[in-house]
Amino acid sequence: MMHRLVVEARRRAAPVAMAAGGVAGGERWMSSSAASKGRLVGKIALITGGASGLGKAAAREFIEEGAGAVVLADINSKLGLETAHELGPDAHFVHCDVAVEDSVAAAVDAAVARHGRLDVMLNSAGVVGPLTPGTSRVASLDLAQFDSVMSVNVRGTLAGIKHAARAMLAAAPAGAGGGGGGAGGSILCMASVSGILGGLGTYLYSVSKFAIAGIVKAAAAELSRLGVRVNCISPYAVPTPMVLGQFSAMLGGAADEAQVAAIVRGLGELRGATCEAVDIARAAVYLASDDAKYVSGHNLVVDGGFTSYKHMNLPFPTKPHE
Numbered sequence: 480m481m482h483r484l485v486v487e488a489r490r491r492a493a494p495v496a497m498a499a500g501g502v503a504g505g506e507r508w509m510s511s512s513a514a515s516k517g518r519l520v521g522k523i524a525l526i527t528g529g530a531s532g533l534g535k536a537a538a539r540e541f542i543e544e545g546a547g548a549v550v551l552a553d554i555n556s557k558l559g560l561e562t563a564h565e566l567g568p569d570a571h572f573v574h575c576d577v578a579v580e581d582s583v584a585a586a587v588d589a590a591v592a593r594h595g596r597l598d599v600m601l602n603s604a605g606v607v608g609p610l611t612p613g614t615s616r617v618a619s620l621d622l623a624q625f626d627s628v629m630s631v632n633v634r635g636t637l638a639g640i641k642h643a644a645r646a647m648l649a650a651a652p653a654g655a656g657g658g659g660g661g662a663g664g665s666i667l668c669m670a671s672v673s674g675i676l677g678g679l680g681t682y683l684y685s686v687s688k689f690a691i692a693g694i695v696k697a698a699a700a701e702l703s704r705l706g707v708r709v710n711c712i713s714p715y716a717v718p719t720p721m722v723l724g725q726f727s728a729m730l731g732g733a734a735d736e737a738q739v740a741a742i743v744r745g746l747g748e749l750r751g752a753t754c755e756a757v758d759i760a761r762a763a764v765y766l767a768s769d770d771a772k773y774v775s776g777h778n779l780v781v782d783g784g785f786t787s788y789k790h791m792n793l794p795f796p797t798k799p800h801e
């Protein structure tokens with residue numbers, strides 16, 4: 480089984496590996512080669528979960544696009560400080576537990592106090608929760624575990640939207656929202672393909688991600704009229720620490736990290752490409768930037784088509800009148 484997964488993953492990813500000069504594993508998921516830079520010049524961004532994974536990749540891309548400052552708000556102080564150091568002087572770290580509202584409020588207030596305003600809020604902090612019968616079978620669902628994941632993924636995201644909106648609306652020029660200019664600002668949230676199709680994650684994770692797309696629409700209904708855009712991104716599987724840990728657990732430790740990453744990359748539908756953290760980061764750049772100035776309430780799905788169709792393996796004719 481393990482061998483079959485790895486071989487299939489390598490077969491599917493082969494054209495990409497060749498195009499990328501055969502680079503495999505390691506930091507490839509963090510690489511950046513976008514030609515267009517400067518789309519976030521001067522913008523002040525706060526990223527929850529910015530110490531690792533997709534939040535870190537977005538922080539890197541925001542800085543490369545000219546962001547004035549990127550505040551990494553994360554529960555993991557050691558990693559957060561290391562990441563801020565790695566990303567350079569435009570990044571800095573604040574400790575934040577998104578499950579605690581006061582902590583989110585304090586992170587937003589610290590960003591505004593230091594930089595004068597908040598232009599972009601990316602709510603990327605998230606957890607998958609454990610993979611057990613208590614999380615994957617409804618008849619034995621562990622509701623305490625459910626509450627724990629919801630408190631980070633859903634309540635934490637809602638707290639992020641709340642306090643980002645508070646800061647963005649407070650900075651609005653007089654008369655904003657009343658017909659002239661709006662407050663301005665872009666709030667982004669990480670949803671997931673697990674919030675589009677059932678069966679891709681545990682109950683805890685899947686339900687929490689379905690909720691994100693709903694929260695975004697509810698918030699956009701109010702905030703769009705005040706000039707603040709609210710959107711989410713639904714990524715496909717990217718081999719970040721979260722996903723590598725989850726797949727390793729599923730495989731019972733039968734694969735090393737490079738093998739697990741290869742398996743994750745091999746799961747996609749789109750031939751010749753794999754889903755990388757930078758693909759999600761670039762989606763975040765777009766939604767954060769003025770390129771998306773009229774986009775609000777949207778769920779930008781970055782999945783290579785995975786959630787768009789299901790094949791029935793019908794014998795469609797390949798020639799006219801066949």
Ligand SMILES: NC(=O)c1ccc[n+]([C@@H]2O[C@H](COP(=O)([O-])OP(=O)(O)OC[C@H]3O[C@@H](n4cnc5c(N)ncnc54)[C@H](O)[C@@H]3O)[C@@H](O)[C@H]2O)c1
Nearest residue numbers: 528530531532533554576577604605669671716717719721
């Ligand atoms: N990686 C994927 O394939 C994938 C796919 C779809 C959606 N997502 C979503 O993207 C987001 C980021 O995931 P990732 O893959 O980068 O995971 P990750 O584990 O690499 O990063 C998550 C970050 O969130 C932080 N965090 C966790 N709990 C927190 C809390 N209570 N307060 C503040 N920070 C906290 C962690 O310390 C970590 O730095 C999550 O919301 C996840 O659900 C990821």
